[in-house]
Amino acid sequence: MPATLKDIARLSGCSFQAVSAILRDQPGTRFSPATRARVLLVAEQLGYRPNASARAMRSGRTGCIAVLRGTHPNHSSLSPHLLGGIMRELDGQDLHAAILSLDDAQLTSPEHLPKLLREVVADGVLIKYDHRIPPRLGALLAQAGIPAVWVNSRQPADCVHPDDLEAGRLATERLIRLGHRRIAYADFSYDLADATEHYSAHDRHAGYRTAMRAARLAPRLLGGRRGHPAPAARLDFCLDTLRGPERPTAVIGNSAWSTCPFWHAALRLGLRVPADLSLLTFENWRHDALGQELTQYLVPEAEMGQAAVSRLLALLAAPGVAQAPLVLPFTWVPGNPWRG
Amino acid sequence: MPATLKDIARLSGCSFQAVSAILRDQPGTRFSPATRARVLLVAEQLGYRPNASARAMRSGRTGCIAVLRGTHPNHSSLSPHLLGGIMRELDGQDLHAAILSLDDAQLTSPEHLPKLLREVVADGVLIKYDHRIPPRLGALLAQAGIPAVWVNSRQPADCVHPDDLEAGRLATERLIRLGHRRIAYADFSYDLADATEHYSAHDRHAGYRTAMRAARLAPRLLGGRRGHPAPAARLDFCLDTLRGPERPTAVIGNSAWSTCPFWHAALRLGLRVPADLSLLTFENWRHDALGQELTQYLVPEAEMGQAAVSRLLALLAAPGVAQAPLVLPFTWVPGNPWRG
DNA sequence: GAACATTGGTAGAACGTTCTATCATGCCCG
DNA sequence: CGGGCATGATAGAACGTTCTACCAATGTTC
Numbered sequence: 001m002p003a004t005l006k007d008i009a010r011l012s013g014c015s016f017q018a019v020s021a022i023l024r025d026q027p028g029t030r031f032s033p034a035t036r037a038r039v040l041l042v043a044e045q046l047g048y049r050p051n052a053s054a055r056a057m058r059s060g061r062t063g064c065i066a067v068l069r070g071t072h073p074n075h076s077s078l079s080p081h082l083l084g085g086i087m088r089e090l091d092g093q094d095l096h097a098a099i100l101s102l103d104d105a106q107l108t109s110p111e112h113l114p115k116l117l118r119e120v121v122a123d124g125v126l127i128k129y130d131h132r133i134p135p136r137l138g139a140l141l142a143q144a145g146i147p148a149v150w151v152n153s154r155q156p157a158d159c160v161h162p163d164d165l166e167a168g169r170l171a172t173e174r175l176i177r178l179g180h181r182r183i184a185y186a187d188f189s190y191d192l193a194d195a196t197e198h199y200s201a202h203d204r205h206a207g208y209r210t211a212m213r214a215a216r217l218a219p220r221l222l223g224g225r226r227g228h229p230a231p232a233a234r235l236d237f238c239l240d241t242l243r244g245p246e247r248p249t250a251v252i253g254n255s256a257w258s259t260c261p262f263w264h265a266a267l268r269l270g271l272r273v274p275a276d277l278s279l280l281t282f283e284n285w286r287h288d289a290l291g292q293e294l295t296q297y298l299v300p301e302a303e304m305g306q307a308a309v310s311r312l313l314a315l316l317a318a319p320g321v322a323q324a325p326l327v328l329p330f331t332w333v334p335g336n337p338w339r340g
Numbered sequence: 341m342p343a344t345l346k347d348i349a350r351l352s353g354c355s356f357q358a359v360s361a362i363l364r365d366q367p368g369t370r371f372s373p374a375t376r377a378r379v380l381l382v383a384e385q386l387g388y389r390p391n392a393s394a395r396a397m398r399s400g401r402t403g404c405i406a407v408l409r410g411t412h413p414n415h416s417s418l419s420p421h422l423l424g425g426i427m428r429e430l431d432g433q434d435l436h437a438a439i440l441s442l443d444d445a446q447l448t449s450p451e452h453l454p455k456l457l458r459e460v461v462a463d464g465v466l467i468k469y470d471h472r473i474p475p476r477l478g479a480l481l482a483q484a485g486i487p488a489v490w491v492n493s494r495q496p497a498d499c500v501h502p503d504d505l506e507a508g509r510l511a512t513e514r515l516i517r518l519g520h521r522r523i524a525y526a527d528f529s530y531d532l533a534d535a536t537e538h539y540s541a542h543d544r545h546a547g548y549r550t551a552m553r554a555a556r557l558a559p560r561l562l563g564g565r566r567g568h569p570a571p572a573a574r575l576d577f578c579l580d581t582l583r584g585p586e587r588p589t590a591v592i593g594n595s596a597w598s599t600c601p602f603w604h605a606a607l608r609l610g611l612r613v614p615a616d617l618s619l620l621t622f623e624n625w626r627h628d629a630l631g632q633e634l635t636q637y638l639v640p641e642a643e644m645g646q647a648a649v650s651r652l653l654a655l656l657a658a659p660g661v662a663q664a665p666l667v668l669p670f671t672w673v674p675g676n677p678w679r680g
Numbered sequence: 681g682a683a684c685a686t687t688g689g690t691a692g693a694a695c696g697t698t699c700t701a702t703c704a705t706g707c708c709c710g
Numbered sequence: 711c712g713g714g715c716a717t718g719a720t721a722g723a724a725c726g727t728t729c730t731a732c733c734a735a736t737g738t739t740c
Contacts, residue, residue, distance in 0.1 A: 004726060015690055020728065030687060049455045053402065054726035056393040057695050064438070069427075077424065080417030087409075087441035098404065098438045101427035115389045231632075267607035292571070344696060355720050360698065370717060394696035397725050 003046035012042045065097045066122035070107050070130045081285050085305025098122060110137045114144035124312045129153035147315040151308045154199055157322035160308045162299050164200045167330040168207020171252050171280050171297055176215050180250040186222040187254040201254050204282055238265035250278035256287055295335040300328040343386035352378045405437045406462035410447050410470045421625050425645025450477045454484035464652045469493035487655040491648045494539055497662035500648045502639045504540045507670040508547020511620050511637055515590045516555050524588035526562040528598040541594050544622055578605035590618035596627055614675060635675040640668040
């Protein structure tokens, strides 16, 4: 049986309230150095750890952050990196996280969520964005007084997301500076089941177009919401694209899913990467297995997790004070060799 | 403020103990249908949810499973699929999971872990195997009376792991049946920083060797613990291998990290996959971006998570009754086209 | 030498549950 | 008409904390 305050009190000859005060070293109370030492010693010997449930019940604080995720495997799953970032930030604070999985029904009609959240007694909640979450969830949580921070979302406040717009712009400008003129943007993600336009895909593409227009170059979209090839026809689509007279000298892919087919086509056509075709891709995390010729722009997953937690903690400390969205830059992982 | 039993009691005109009994419909107690209906109605209207902390304190059960993970990004991170499997099983049981991150110091010397676990009041713990976890952790937990199930480990009991041996054998046999004779096994994973031999890598390779020997074919290891090429030299290594007169007609890779370089080499050499070179790879989850020519053997991550939880629940229900290891088969995802 | 602060504590209550014990009816039966 | 017995409850205690109030000495000050 775990040791309690009363056990320590009995063995060190004082009241359990004194033990409690000493172990937390509550400001405003004074105890003699002798008592203090005795209590600390006994606590150490018994391997005392405060009972989290009791503490939570008394203080109202659980030291627990709920993390919402959908159950759909393709969308809104918690990546190890995001989880790692969340944990890194929590660990310093003597907090832990409870993961809460929501099935599609709960995601779509979140009326019962506040109740559910209260049951997993948590101080606040981190919500990994999923396009199926209806916007009214924010209002519901606010109404229930549950502090929430959104991850990878564009809420008006209390959210953290990657700077997709800037990443799209930077990637394009980098290629332009290298002398590329025919730069295409590829997005085949729409042949995924249940794919709808995501902020990220939209913003990356928008950043690309901005940079192209600024340089007076014609943007070119391969794939996209309309016009994406069927999965089986993808490779042929890419071969055709790379064989044409107007073939791009660089392709920026919305994800590895969109970029790899071009790479494979290039390999098959004998084009050298990146000498004949530069390939840039956005990705959630570093795909070492993809090989080192691809240049990757990595979504700052770990940083998002960390930032989201620290925002949530700030929100807990100062309830009701909304904070402006926090926008995080991508990480540039140059391919090898990188011409530039 | 969340509604409590007393709130419901006040509004429905009975004692809070009655409310508690009615809402749990405790066997052995009898209440009139009228009272019962009144209480249920009021509870519904107030959106009552039992306070988990209070319940946990009273009953000793927290309804919470701790999941241990290391902080190292390459090893022992919780994949979305594993997490999904865990959650799927928990959700049906009105349970939730708390993730506990351990830094390297905590992993290496886990003497304080039982205390830590007790603080995150959890009924039991799921441990994602990491080669840096010292074996004595098992004994420590047992001694502290904390029920534990190991995921992807080969503990003598209370563990769940994929059938790497069988997968290695099956993959090889499948290729042999297709007429392949020069089948090589590739493992480049040792050029990862901090790579030590893992059960999985060992067993898959052992399964391969068993099948080869049974068919009186010569096993061939490309890479491996000794003899793996440096990361920058990997592609050349593969090109050389595929150019030689004794070139394999099939390569089984320990992971995409080990298989992809062969694929790229094949593309560059104009070899058709799988017509000229069959590629099989073991992987933790389905890499759609890798393209459809590779045949993948998927580690049953979700199934492991689900099975591990159900084992843990069984252990909680019958404490001290150790269960034999549960071994789960891989999923075969044939490449396209699959010759066979 | 009485009023008063300081030091070093103790005591009771509360948080929201669940568990165990008790109790007031009304009813049947002998 | 009183003993047994269902029915439909209630009351108290306990879980391990933390918070607020109080208290008994011992010094300090005018």
